[in-house]
Amino acid sequence: MENLLKIVSKPDNVAIIIMMVMVGFFVFFAFFQALKNDRKKASAKEEKNKLEKEKIHTWPYLARKEFLVAILVVVILLAWSIFVDAPLEEHSNPNLTPNPAKAPWYFLGLQELLVYFDPWIAGAIIPLLIIAGLMLIPYIDINPRGNGYFTFAERKFEILIFCFGFLVLWIFLIIIGVFMRGPGWLWFWPWQEWDPSRVVAEINVDLTQLIGVNSRSTPGFLIGGSVIILYFSVGMIMLYLYLRKKKPNLLHKLGLTRYLISSFLLWSMIGIAIKIIMKLTLNIKYIWVTPWFNI
Amino acid sequence: MRNIFKYITETQLWKSIFRHDYEDTPRNRALQILGNVFLHLHPARITRLGVKLKHTWCMGGITFFLFIILTVTGVLLMFYYRPTVADAYWDMKDLEFTVRFGLLLRNIHRWAGHLMVITIMLHMFRVFMTGSYKPPREFNWVLGVVLLVLTLLLSFTGYLLPWDQLGFWAITVGTNMARAAPVIGHEGPLGEIIGTTVYNDLRFALLGGSQVGANALLRAYVWHCIGIPIIAIVFMAVHFWRVRKDGGISGPL
Ligand code: HEM
Numbered sequence: 010m011e012n013l014l015k016i017v018s019k020p021d022n023v024a025i026i027i028m029m030v031m032v033g034f035f036v037f038f039a040f041f042q043a044l045k046n047d048r049k050k051a052s053a054k055e056e057k058n059k060l061e062k063e064k065i066h067t068w069p070y071l072a073r074k075e076f077l078v079a080i081l082v083v084v085i086l087l088a089w090s091i092f093v094d095a096p097l098e099e100h101s102n103p104n105l106t107p108n109p110a111k112a113p114w115y116f117l118g119l120q121e122l123l124v125y126f127d128p129w130i131a132g133a134i135i136p137l138l139i140i141a142g143l144m145l146i147p148y149i150d151i152n153p154r155g156n157g158y159f160t161f162a163e164r165k166f167e168i169l170i171f172c173f174g175f176l177v178l179w180i181f182l183i184i185i186g187v188f189m190r191g192p193g194w195l196w197f198w199p200w201q202e203w204d205p206s207r208v209v210a211e212i213n214v215d216l217t218q219l220i221g222v223n224s225r226s227t228p229g230f231l232i233g234g235s236v237i238i239l240y241f242s243v244g245m246i247m248l249y250l251y252l253r254k255k256k257p258n259l260l261h262k263l264g265l266t267r268y269l270i271s272s273f274l275l276w277s278m279i280g281i282a283i284k285i286i287m288k289l290t291l292n293i294k295y296i297w298v299t300p301w302f303n304i
Numbered sequence: 305m306r307n308i309f310k311y312i313t314e315t316q317l318w319k320s321i322f323r324h325d326y327e328d329t330p331r332n333r334a335l336q337i338l339g340n341v342f343l344h345l346h347p348a349r350i351t352r353l354g355v356k357l358k359h360t361w362c363m364g365g366i367t368f369f370l371f372i373i374l375t376v377t378g379v380l381l382m383f384y385y386r387p388t389v390a391d392a393y394w395d396m397k398d399l400e401f402t403v404r405f406g407l408l409l410r411n412i413h414r415w416a417g418h419l420m421v422i423t424i425m426l427h428m429f430r431v432f433m434t435g436s437y438k439p440p441r442e443f444n445w446v447l448g449v450v451l452l453v454l455t456l457l458l459s460f461t462g463y464l465l466p467w468d469q470l471g472f473w474a475i476t477v478g479t480n481m482a483r484a485a486p487v488i489g490h491e492g493p494l495g496e497i498i499g500t501t502v503y504n505d506l507r508f509a510l511l512g513g514s515q516v517g518a519n520a521l522l523r524a525y526v527w528h529c530i531g532i533p534i535i536a537i538v539f540m541a542v543h544f545w546r547v548r549k550d551g552g553i554s555g556p557l
């Protein structure tokens with residue numbers, strides 16, 4: 010418990026507590042409004058839309074709100090700055106590595122991924138995929154409904170995927186990185202004392218070793234590679250067949266390029282989650298070992 | 305009293321500054337926005353929904369306001385801070401102990417920076433949940449993602465400047481990622497094919513050396529105080545302009 014208080018009261022971590030509260034509130038608020046809208050009858054919606062589309066003067070109706078919000082932000086910031094001082098630790102010392110050495114909090118999700126992936130994936134490929142994936146959202150989401158208002162019913166699939174990425178793969182991993190990771194980047198529950206001399210005897214295995222094949226041998230290389238390639242190709246083909254059967258119109262509108270990009274991104278996201286679970290439950294380090302890179 | 309007021313508002317000087325009077329008429333309400341270079345980022349008239357806090361959460365606006373606060377406090381901090389290995393840390397101490405309100409200034413700058421990272425994430429979340437990236441606003445979402453990356457980089461480069469253990473090691477851990485980038489990082493896969501080494505890889509370019517040192521501090525400083533803010537301002541200008549050109553704040557069609 011003492012340890013929890015120590016982590017929580019670290020000045021920079023106050024920001025994370027505020028983030029958790031704000032994200033929690035706004036996720037609730039967004040879904041609250043979405044579900045409320047979904048329950049409304051079509052006629053009621055139409056009437057409301059007509060009213061809300063009406064134009065009013067920016068001055069004073071918007072400007073006054075903006076000024077009020079600005080004042081509120083200033084008040085909050087001042088209070089925060091009066092009560093919590095920005096951290097300043099000892100003078101930097103290249104010869105004294107703190108344990109654990111943590112990146113700024115908004116990158117701790119990526120740092121946490123280092124447990125499950127080699128740095129070139131966690132630190133380079135995944136960030137690039139996140140940025141590219143975010144930028145592509147408007148171009149691969151071709152559902153014309155739900156444009157400009159909160160709704161869940163009209164775009165369930167998109168919302169679930171986005172919330173999975175945002176809340177689980179980003180926010181949740183940050184929280185783990187901040188609160189659960191102690192010396193040696195080992196897992197410490199918040200009520201556990203951080204013990205710098207703790208070692209965990211963890212025997213990492215590669216996937217192919219589970220079936221008795223050396224991952225560094227040629228058969229291991231071939232099996233590991235096939236697993237990765239089959240995961241993506243079978244996943245993408247199965248989803249394609251499923252959509253062709255159930256939603257042929259959607260698939261037609263999507264077109265091949267959009268389908269390939271979006272299903273690749275989707276399976277990458279799911280793959281990251283699968284790898285995390287495999288590491289946590291079976292201690293699997295690599296699925297595919299090659300002379301040039303390991304996945 | 306009224307006469308004095310009338311006299312003042314009818315002078316040539318006053319009229320040259322304020323282009324309209326203040327009687328509450330629709331014309332003046334519009335002019336209030338159009339005649340002010342800052343306010344005229346807004347349209348003169350806006351939909352009822354666009355004004356509602358429950359629709360936008362004002363998150364983009366708060367993000368922008370925090371950026372302004374950061375610019376003002378940041379410039380003030382620059383008066384007291386030298387980006388050199390010998391001075392940086394001690395300038396932070398001076399801010400804390402000798403500069404009047406120096407610590408408060410630093411606190412505001414730091415917490416506003418953290419808050420901006422939070423509000424920009426929530427702004428993106430709001431835009432997603434209202435589906436406001438859908439046509440015709442696709443490209444503004446793309447610009448937004450660029451702004452998100454720039455904001456994270458701004459915060460990241462600022463982290464090093466106090467030159468304490470916290471910043472030093474956070475930047476060391478962060479830039480170690482660059483070392484592992486495929487091809488252009490010396491520890492990443494496939495680097496051999498173009499001959500990547502510790503002395504010419506991506507991390508070297510970021511740090512101006514193979515370690516976090518004096519060059520890295522100067523680079524972080526220049527990027528943080530000049531480079532990234534200028535780029536971000538340009539993207540923000542286009543972002544705001546696009547909000548209007550794409551038909552104003554989104555709403556049911
Ligand atoms: C420095 C960062 C940013 C600033 C200052 C900013 C500012 C704003 C402002 C003031 C608005 C008007 C409506 C509102 O307040 O919500 C807006 C709208 C919008 N923003 Fe941002 N934004 C930023 C980053 C982003 C990001 C990260 C995204 C998405 C990835 C984004 C996408 C959009 C879109 C699509 C709109 C139009 C929304 C609508 O019409 O309802 N922006 N932005």
